[in-house]
Amino acid sequence: MTAVLEIEPREKEKKREAVRESLAEQGIEFILAQFVDIHGGPKVKQVPVDCFDDVVDDGAGFAGGAVWGMGLGPESHDLMARTDLSTYTRLPWQPNVAMACCDLFVDDEPWPYCPRTNLKRMLSIFAEKGFALNGGFEPEHFLVEKDGDKIKVWDPSGIDTLAKPCYDFKGMCQSMDYLQDITRYGNEMGFGIYQSDHEDANGQYEINFDWTNGLHASDRLIHFRMMTGQVAQKYGAIATYVAKPFEDKTGSGAHLHFHIADLLSGNNLFPLQEGEEDWKGLGISKTAIHYVGGLLKHIRAITAVASPQINCYRRIQSGEFVYSTDSGYTWTPSFASYGDNNRTQLFRSPASNRFEDRSPSSMVNPYLLLAVHIAAGLDGIINEIDPGEAITGKNIWNLSIEERKNLGMILLPQNLLEAVEALEEDEVVKSGLGPIADEFIKLKKAEWGTFMRHVTPWEIQRTLTLI
Structure with a gap:
């Protein structure tokens, strides 16, 4: 196995369409946009599958001050959780739902307090x-x-x-x-x-x-x-x-x-x-x-x-x-x-x-x-x-x-x-x-x-x- 590298734009579009097709074939109605706090506790938002492009490009919005260890307060700009296209997976115990790991952004910049983003930095x-x-x-x-x-x-x-x-x-x-x-x-x-x-x-x-x-x-x-x-x-x-x-x-x-x-x-x-x-x-x-x-x-x-x-x-x-x-x-x-x-x-x-x-x-x-x-x-x-x-x-x-x-x-x-x-x-x-x-x-x-x-x-x- 090799390190996880960022997907090139052309490959990202190919991957996007492949995931979109897969979600349709599996009858997915909802997406859980998921990330973790500093403890490793999972946090999610449920998004209708029609908003697939939104959570890929812009992200699901969170109040960062409501989550442990994000370096944000109640006055801070929104924490945006963008789904990683390589992680979409259907939940077998809830078959109309797919879950995807997210990387966190603030003001369109990768957020360094995100544990997953930080690991990608070290990798x-x-x-x-x-x-x-x-x-x-x-x-x-x-x-x-x-x-x-x-x-x-x-x-x-x-x-x-x-x-x-x-x-x-x-x-x-x-x-x-x-x-x-x-x-x-x-x-x-x-x-x-x-x-x-x-x-x-x-x-x-x-x-x-x-x-x-x-x-x-x-x-x-x-x-x-x-x-x-x-x-x-x-x-x-x-x-x-x-x-x-x-x-x-x-x-x-x-x-x-x-x-x-x-x-x-x-x-x-x-x-x-x-x-x-x-x-x-x-x-x-x-x-x-x-x-x-x-x-x-x-x-x-x-x-x-x-x-x-x-x-x-x-x-x-x-x-x-x-x-x-x-x-x-x-x-x-x-x-x-x-x-x-x-x-x-x-x-x-x-x-x-x-x-x-x-x-x-x-x-x-x-x-x-x-x-x-x-x-x-x-x-x-x-x-x-x-x-x-x-x-x-x-x-x-x-x-x-x-x-x-x-x-x-x-x-x-x-x-x-x-x-x-x-x-x-x-x-x-x-x-x-x-x-x-x-x-x-x-x-x-x-x-x-x-x-x-x-x-x-x-x-x-x-x-x-x-x-």
Whole structure:
């Protein structure tokens, strides 16, 4: 796959007519013009299909001050969401509706606070160096239902109760119709879903997609989360991407498998290249090692983007002994390392053609994550950053904190404020966000302040009569 480049005017007109014809053939009556806010939350306007040209050329208008992180106030000019012709897709669960991703404009200029526009900027910078970023997310999520003011696992048959429910047949069977709907609908939308399973926690599921370029991989994750939210309602459930909805169960991630390719040939640059020495003993090229070196150097700042909500840090807590769950494992890195096919690593190489980043939370904004990935990884390539020796043959979770530090592993931030302060000091990672960085930092500090004013029942129970 190659980087996503802007369509030439003549090609755009051809594409426009092809999309128009396709919408007519499918009986589409309405278009959802969709973009995301700074959190990665989807925002839409519903437009009659007769207004197709309007949303392509001018865009659907939004009040930017009504959306988080857009750098606009109530006095600002309209935010115009213009549909990307390459992203039109019919919604299988609402077959008279097509959805299209939008890029945001203000006063006819691309708006730099738009997460999708910002990722396109970073992909263009990467392309100038001759590279394309390809990948795919593995979104984990829970099916839950409301229980008064609390939530509980969606378990209509009362059988999803095992301590180690991962891949369990019975647990899978009661959710089979839901997972089949997701697979069928996702593949109708071009996802290339090839596996689904019951994950490590009760009520938790994971879906695996095909690879694509970085922009459309991000689009796909947003649309997947939208789809699961709609389909789950059919079964009386809520699909939640809260990273850690239950304190005794494994959290949900959005593991990212990625590689970089040569822009012109499309060849994957991560396997050893012809005549190249196997520098770290992983069968991985120097380009791949340097890219990961950049990610590791900047990992504390990246974590603010990979785990953007306070709850995300419930997943990555560390201690002298590994914080455990009912199943016995968290499956989440708390220290930064890289190595071979070993799920206790942060960056594992399951094969010579890719790395997996196991740190991102299920609540990640994928556009922002891939933008900072490029910034940090490119710093690694340009400056030939050496990440040190690869960690192989070790269960990192069983090592003491001192042993991990002696191996050069960096402790990930243990709360949102710590991560945001690391981001604030990292000019390379901030450059990947452009002006979004200041909005993000301001918003996250405000969230932390609000959180710290909240008194929890745990605090009262523990300290009411302590002194």
